[in-house]
Amino acid sequence: MAQTTIQSKESYKTGGDDLDDGLELDPDLLAGSDEEGDDDSDIERNVDEELGSNDDDEKDLPPLEGEEDEIVKSPIIEPKKRKVEEVIEGDDHDQQDKECNQDNSDEARQAEKKRRKKEKEKERKAKKRQNQSGITSETIPTHLPKSDLSSILLKSIKESYPSSSSVELDDIQIPESNLLDPPNYTPIPNPPSTVSNTENKKSDMEQFKPLQKRIQDLSENLSKKKLxxxxxQIIIxxxxxxxxxxxxxxxxxxxxxxxxxxxFAKHFKLADQVKYLHQKKVSIAVGTPxxxxxxxTEDxxxxxxxxxxxxxxxxxDSKTRTxxxxxxxxDELWKSVFSGKSRETLLKGGVKIGAF
Known part of the structure; x- marks a missing residue:
């Protein structure tokens, strides 16, 4: 009977340790503690669910003031952003430099094109003037026959009197009887002269050799005449x-x-020149038309x-004008010297006209 009781008690043994200390736990207490544990676990689950719902709500809430600035000003993102901006800015500068260089090269090409066009236009005008005047680089004016010199002068007269008829031009042009015959000596080519050569005396002498030779040839007859x-004796x-x-x-x-x-007018007044000519013996007079x-006109x-x-x-001159x-x-030549009283004085006086 006693064994049966012990066995029934052992069948209810659910906890404790292996020591035979005679202590046993009450099954009712053990069952109650389990039930309480379940209740605690349910409470914990309910709390977790509530917390979980709060987490979801927090996800939907907007960021607090200051958090967004902290993200933008992050020390990790900022250098990367600056580096990207520097690269983009550098590319922009390179592109601007390329465009600037391209613009400069285009301007240089345009300037060179304009310069060449201007030079060609200048050459074209010079050739046109030469064709109109009949004087070329091969022409030696001192040895022009009367007919050629008359033709060259007539072209210039037509430019001053563009509306004159052929009959009127006959009265204006210089008669061939007043033109000089070409000299007998070998012609001296006239070197090109477009500017003053006062600084180079050697060039001056070379430039004036045709004129000097022409004057010497004319002076052989003129020297016998009294001044x-x-x-x-000679007017240039x-x-x-x-x-x-x-x-x-x-x-x-x-x-x-x-x-x-x-x-000429430079530094000389007309009245002073008239007085000078009335007092001096002049062999050569050099002046403008x-x-x-x-x-x-003043005699x-x-x-x-x-x-x-x-x-x-x-x-x-510098623009190839003569x-x-x-x-x-x-116009001064044909309308002042060879017109009116001056023309009458020259032609009636029997002046001889030549060129150099």
């Missing part, structure tokens, strides 16, 4: 006052017994059949 006051008409100054220096060695008169025309210059008038038709095609000078 009179106000009666130049040039393009400008600067050219006249060069010519004065070029003819000093062949001027003979008389003086070289400067008949405008001033010489006025002096002829300050006396013309005879021995007077020679030479036209400086070979000299060209006394025959520079409009203002050309």
């Amino acid at each position: 009179n006051v106000g009666q130049p 008409l040039a393009l400008s006052g600067l050219r006249c100054a060069d010519l004065v220096r070029g003819v000093r060695d062949v001027k003979g017994d008389g003086e070289v008169a400067k008949l 405008a001033r010489v025309g006025k002096l002829l 300050a210059i006396k013309i005879t059949s021995e007077t020679v008038l030479l036209l400086d038709i070979s000299h060209q 006394i025959l095609n520079l409009p203002e000078v050309r």
